Amino acid sequence: MSRMVVASLMMSLLVIGSVGMASAQESESTTLQNENQTNDCAVVIGIDASGMAYNQTDVSIEVGETVCWVWENESMEHNVAETGGPNDNNRKLTGVYSGPAATTVDFNHTFTENMTFYYMCEPHVSMDMRGTITVGTGTPATPASTMDDKPDDTVPGFGIISVVLAGLGAVVFLRIETLRMITPRGSRIPREI
Numbered sequence: 001m002s003r004m005v006v007a008s009l010m011m012s013l014l015v016i017g018s019v020g021m022a023s024a025q026e027s028e029s030t031t032l033q034n035e036n037q038t039n040d041c042a043v044v045i046g047i048d049a050s051g052m053a054y055n056q057t058d059v060s061i062e063v064g065e066t067v068c069w070v071w072e073n074e075s076m077e078h079n080v081a082e083t084g085g086p087n088d089n090n091r092k093l094t095g096v097y098s099g100p101a102a103t104t105v106d107f108n109h110t111f112t113e114n115m116t117f118y119y120m121c122e123p124h125v126s127m128d129m130r131g132t133i134t135v136g137t138g139t140p141a142t143p144a145s146t147m148d149d150k151p152d153d154t155v156p157g158f159g160i161i162s163v164v165l166a167g168l169g170a171v172v173f174l175r176i177e178t179l180r181m182i183t184p185r186g187s188r189i190p191r192e193i
């Protein structure tokens with residue numbers, strides 16, 4: 001019986017080891033793919049027929065994508081100025097800014113993190129000329145943790161040792177359980193010396 005336990009332990013060790021190696025290789029190639037970014041316009045925002053609003057006011061994109069604001073020979077001057085929120089009329093001084101309002105604008109911005117981006121047209125904010133860009137999951141409610149809680153598998157021996165120790169513990173436990181089953185309850189008669 002104990003030979004079977006040992007044999008099955010060896011098998012499970014082999015399986016656990018190969019699965020761990022496969023998943024490590026997989027995550028490595030995924031990281032490399034995500035580093036490739038292009039500067040193509042994921043969305044192009046213009047001026048609508050009224051001439052006093054963006055033609056798209058609520059847009060969602062993925063992290064790493066670029067939004068382009070393009071218009072030409074409009075009757076009125078417009079621009080893109082980041083604000084602090086959906087009802088904020090003040091431009092963020094360090095924020096995204098296309099420059100002074102103009103009848104012809106070709107501006108773009110690449111968003112590199114999850115956020116909700118609010119912007120306005122400065123001359124027409126009183127007429128509610130605004131827009132929102134949701135990047136990825138939007139602005140996180142709490143700062144996202146950058147820590148990876150998974151243990152680093154750079155020392156392959158350590159994982160195997162801990163599995164072996166756990167296996168030995170299981171064998172000891174099984175033996176104790178077997179002895180309990182064999183020994184009838186209440187037969188704790190002192191042994192003869």
Ligand SMILES: [Cu+2]
Nearest residue numbers: 078121124129
């Ligand atoms: Cu405007």
